[in-house]
Amino acid sequence: MSKIKKVTCHVVSAPVAKPFTSSRGWIYKTRGSCIVEIETVDGIVGWGECYGPSAVAKSFIDTQYAPRILGMDSFDVEVIWEELYNRIKDYGTRGMAISAISGIDIALWDIIGKSCGQPIHKLIGGSYRTEVFAYATGLYFIDMDRLIEEAVEEALEFKGNGFTAIKMKIGLGNPKFDIKRVEAVRKAIGDDIRLMVDANHCFTVPQAIRIGRELEQFDVEWFEEPISPEDIDGYVEVTRALDMAVAGGENEFTRWGFRDLVVRKAMDIVQPDVCAAGGISECRKIATLASAHGVECVPHAWGSAIGLAATLHFLAALPDQPPSFKGNPPLLELEQCENPFRDLLSIEPIEQHNGKVKIPTGPGLGIEINRSVLDQYRVS
Missing domain, CATH: 3.30.390.10 (Enolase-like, N-terminal domain)
Incomplete structure (x- = not known):
């Protein structure tokens, strides 16, 4: 004991x-x-x-x-x-x-x-993989006079650092300008880099459908939080109207909170956060619920090296979605904004190399604080 x-x-x-x-x-x-x-x-x-x-x-x-x-x-x-x-x-x-x-x-x-x-992933079912592909979260709004230029520069920096997937922010209050910004980023990074967009739930249902259809021409992989998280009916409408995947759920909690989202297939991808939705224990239940209904689980991550390590162990124990010869492993969200708690809190920092991050193998979280x-x- x-x-x-x-x-x-x-x-x-x-x-x-x-x-x-x-x-x-x-x-x-x-x-x-x-x-x-x-x-x-x-x-x-x-x-x-x-x-x-x-x-x-x-x-x-x-x-x-x-x-x-x-x-x-x-x-x-x-x-x-x-x-x-x-x-x-x-x-x-x-x-x-x-x-x-x-x-x-x-x-x-x-x-x-x-x-x-033992590392945590060995205790929650084992490891399907020893490393995961990471996507860089960034391209926020910083210089309001250079919103397109700064987005292109940051995206090219991520590409130069080895990332093969990038998530950018949209929702500037001008959908046409949002489209121009996404188009500029896509042209800059080329077709080989996976690109996602995140609206942080700022659109109405008609706005989300309209801009979503425009975004599809730029091979956007998923449209994250297009509308308010409370509007499950609205999510169903947006998800059914678009060909690209719709993602959400970082503002939801526990298996009960995710139940209606996955049963109704309100979104194609659910994004529980292990530091918010109930920890590793509860996120395992959420992932199982999603799998039973054919919904992907790609966790949200935003915090210190501790949350990042916990997310890596959770990802290690998730099967490909769906399982297949080539497989479709879940991605790790690796936000790139300034954060000393992500970079310095672990004595050996968690870093990406060529777009991949290794799953910690040490006991527990596998990091030393x-x-x-x-x-x-x-x-x-």
């Missing part, structure tokens, strides 16, 4: 030298996270991460979750998940309540892996 002795939340934040924005209009001036550290009585430490506002996640954990799991067996990861979910569901079955559980769940899997001397980074960026 490896009982839980202590739960600590590290809230960290770092300024961004070059602020950026998406269609939502929020200007990202900082990068931050709530890092969860769980220690057992025999001295094993597990690390997790919560997506979303860090102080809110910390409040949930400190006041609702941590006191309930002290003294519990860290190997009882599913038991703990159900205990915490049923404790909180009268007050919130999605959102930050679930993001906070996600950080705990990831940390527990890290402990289990370290205790067994640089505590000096936590100390340097800690929010007091």
